[in-house]
Amino acid sequence: MGKMRRGQTKEAVKYVERLIDIEPEEVEWRLLEALCYEMMGQLSKAKTLFKEILKERPLLLRALHV
Numbered sequence: 001m002g003k004m005r006r007g008q009t010k011e012a013v014k015y016v017e018r019l020i021d022i023e024p025e026e027v028e029w030r031l032l033e034a035l036c037y038e039m040m041g042q043l044s045k046a047k048t049l050f051k052e053i054l055k056e057r058p059l060l061l062r063a064l065h066v
Contacts, residue, residue: 001032009040027053027060 003012013036019029034049053060 004036004039009036012036013040027057031060 001012003009003015013033016029016033016036019026020033023029030049030053034046034053037043037049038046
């Protein structure tokens with residue numbers, strides 16, 4: 001989150017991807033990845049990631065808001 005706040009979103013994605021590799025079942029990391037892509041303006045990539053999350057957890061409010 002700190003990297004994202006400082007505008008270092010591309011670096012943040014690298015860290016989040018490592019977290020996903022370590023804990024692939026953790027939804028929070030995938031949400032954070034989608035948020036990073038959204039902040040970088042890659043909306044189609046972010047939308048795809050949010051949709052994948054919603055397939056697994058259709059009532060997840062954080063993903064539904066996007």
